[in-house]
Amino acid sequence: MGLRSKLGLIFLAVSSLAILVLSVAVYNHSSAARLDRTRSSADERIKDAAEVYNITGMPTLGAELDNPRIPAELRRAVEDGKRATYKTGGSPNAEIWAAQGVDDGRILSVVETYTPTDDSMDALRQALVVGGIGTVGLVALVSVVAAGSLSRRIVAVAGTARRIAAGDLDASAVAEVGQSKDEVASLATALDTMASSLRGQLDAERRFTADVAHDLRTPVTGLLTAAELLPPGRPSELVRDRAKVLRRLVEDLLEIARFDSGLEKADLEHVGLGAFVDSAVARLRMQQALAPGSVEVHRVGPDEVVVTDPRRVERILANLIVNGLRHGAPPIELTVTGRTIEVVDHGNGYPQELLLEGPRRFRSGSAERGVGHGLGLTIAAGHAKVLGARLIFGTAASGGASARLELPERTDIDS
Structure with missing residues (x-):
C-alpha cells in the first residue's frame, strides 16, 4: 500500500472517529435535555397541583393522593420534606414521577409517560447520520487530494534519487517539488546537496584518473622501449612483460577517462x-x-x-x-x-x-x-x-x- 493510500486511510479513520464521537455526544446531550424538560414539566405540574390542593382540598392537573405505585425512593424523598422527580422503567415504558407532600400530610403525585424518541429526535438522528456521512465523504476527498499532493512530491524526490543513482548527477529534487518550507522540501534540498557533493568528488576522481593516465603514458612508453633493448634472458622477459601490463593499465585508464568525460559517441x-x-x-x-x-x-x-x-x-x-x-x-x-x-x-x-x-x-x-x-x-x-x-x-x-x-x-x- 502506497503512502497516498495510507495517509488517506489515516485521515479517514481519524475524521470518522471524531465525527462518530461528536454525533453520539450531540444525540446523548439532546436525549438528556429532553429528559430534563420532561422532569421540569412534571415538577411544575406537581408544584401547581399542590398549591391548588392546599387551597381547595381537591387534586387537579392529573394529580393523585397517596398513589400506591409511587416508587419507594421518591416516597422517602417526599417524607423528608422534598419535592422530587423520579424516572422508572426503560424505553419504551419509562415513566416520570413527581411528588410533593401537602398540608394534610398526604402525598400528592403525578406521573407522565416518557418516550426517549419522538419525531424531533428521529429527525435529529437522521440529520446526524446524513451529515456525518457527508462530512466523512468530504474529509475523504480532501484527504486524498492532500495525501496525493504529498505523495507526488515524495515520489518526485524518490525519482530524482534514482536518477542520481543511475548517474544523472545534474538532476534536482528541489526543481521537482518546488520551493517551500516543509519536510519534503528539506529532504529535496538535502538530496541536492548530497548530489552536488558527490558530483564534486566524482569530478575530482575523474580529473585525477585522466591526469594520472596522461602523465604515465610517456614514461611507460619510454620504459617499454628501453625494455626492448635489454639483452635476451629471463629477467629481460619479466621486465618486458610487466612493462606491457603497465601500458595496458594506462591505456585502460585513458579509456575510462574518455567514458567519464561523456563525450564518447558511437560510429554506427x-x-x-x-x-x-x-x-x-x-x-x-x-x-x-x-x-x-x-x-x-x-x-x-x-x-x-x-x-x-x-x-x-x-x-x-x-x-x-x-x-x-x-x-x-x-x-x-x-x-x-x-x-x-x-x-x-x-x-x-x-x-x-x-x-x-x-x-x-x-x-x-x-x-x-x-x-x-x-x-x-x-x-x-x-x-x-x-x-x-x-x-x-x-x-x-x-x-x-x-x-x-x-x-x-x-x-x-x-x-
Missing part, C-alpha cells in the same frame, strides 16, 4: 551480427594466441543485421572473453540470438557484489576468480552505455559467469 554501421561475432573471435584468437577450443561460438536462429558500432562491440566481447579465460574456466561459449550475445564461462561465476552493484573499477571481485584491476568489465559496461545497449551480468545454468549484451533496435544510422 549496419552489421550482420552472427558473422561479425565469428570474425571478431577469430581476430581475438590470433591476437591473444588462444588455445584451440577455448572459445566457442553458437548461433541460434537466422543472422540479424543490426545498426551498431562494431569496434565497440568487439571491444566488449574481447574484454568479456579475456575476463572469462583469466578468472573463470574454458571453454568460453558465445551464443548469438537475434540482437543478443551471451558470453558464458565455466568458472565459479561472478561475485555477488558485482551482480548486485555492477562492475567497479579497481575491484577484481572474489578471490576465487583471481586477481586484477577490475577495469575490463568496467570498460565493457562503458562501451555498452555508449551503444545504448544493456550489459547484464548473471549466473549461467552451469554455475559459471554469464554476461548478456542486448543491442538496441535501430533502423537508421544517425547523421
Whole structure:
C-alpha cells in the first residue's frame, strides 16, 4: 500500500472517529435535555397541583393522593420534606414521577409517560447520520487530494534519487517539488546537496584518473622501449612483460577517462551480427594466441543485421572473453540470438557484489576468480552505455559467469 493510500486511510479513520464521537455526544446531550424538560414539566405540574390542593382540598392537573405505585425512593424523598422527580422503567415504558407532600400530610403525585424518541429526535438522528456521512465523504476527498499532493512530491524526490543513482548527477529534487518550507522540501534540498557533493568528488576522481593516465603514458612508453633493448634472458622477459601490463593499465585508464568525460559517441554501421561475432573471435584468437577450443561460438536462429558500432562491440566481447579465460574456466561459449550475445564461462561465476552493484573499477571481485584491476568489465559496461545497449551480468545454468549484451533496435544510422 502506497503512502497516498495510507495517509488517506489515516485521515479517514481519524475524521470518522471524531465525527462518530461528536454525533453520539450531540444525540446523548439532546436525549438528556429532553429528559430534563420532561422532569421540569412534571415538577411544575406537581408544584401547581399542590398549591391548588392546599387551597381547595381537591387534586387537579392529573394529580393523585397517596398513589400506591409511587416508587419507594421518591416516597422517602417526599417524607423528608422534598419535592422530587423520579424516572422508572426503560424505553419504551419509562415513566416520570413527581411528588410533593401537602398540608394534610398526604402525598400528592403525578406521573407522565416518557418516550426517549419522538419525531424531533428521529429527525435529529437522521440529520446526524446524513451529515456525518457527508462530512466523512468530504474529509475523504480532501484527504486524498492532500495525501496525493504529498505523495507526488515524495515520489518526485524518490525519482530524482534514482536518477542520481543511475548517474544523472545534474538532476534536482528541489526543481521537482518546488520551493517551500516543509519536510519534503528539506529532504529535496538535502538530496541536492548530497548530489552536488558527490558530483564534486566524482569530478575530482575523474580529473585525477585522466591526469594520472596522461602523465604515465610517456614514461611507460619510454620504459617499454628501453625494455626492448635489454639483452635476451629471463629477467629481460619479466621486465618486458610487466612493462606491457603497465601500458595496458594506462591505456585502460585513458579509456575510462574518455567514458567519464561523456563525450564518447558511437560510429554506427549496419552489421550482420552472427558473422561479425565469428570474425571478431577469430581476430581475438590470433591476437591473444588462444588455445584451440577455448572459445566457442553458437548461433541460434537466422543472422540479424543490426545498426551498431562494431569496434565497440568487439571491444566488449574481447574484454568479456579475456575476463572469462583469466578468472573463470574454458571453454568460453558465445551464443548469438537475434540482437543478443551471451558470453558464458565455466568458472565459479561472478561475485555477488558485482551482480548486485555492477562492475567497479579497481575491484577484481572474489578471490576465487583471481586477481586484477577490475577495469575490463568496467570498460565493457562503458562501451555498452555508449551503444545504448544493456550489459547484464548473471549466473549461467552451469554455475559459471554469464554476461548478456542486448543491442538496441535501430533502423537508421544517425547523421
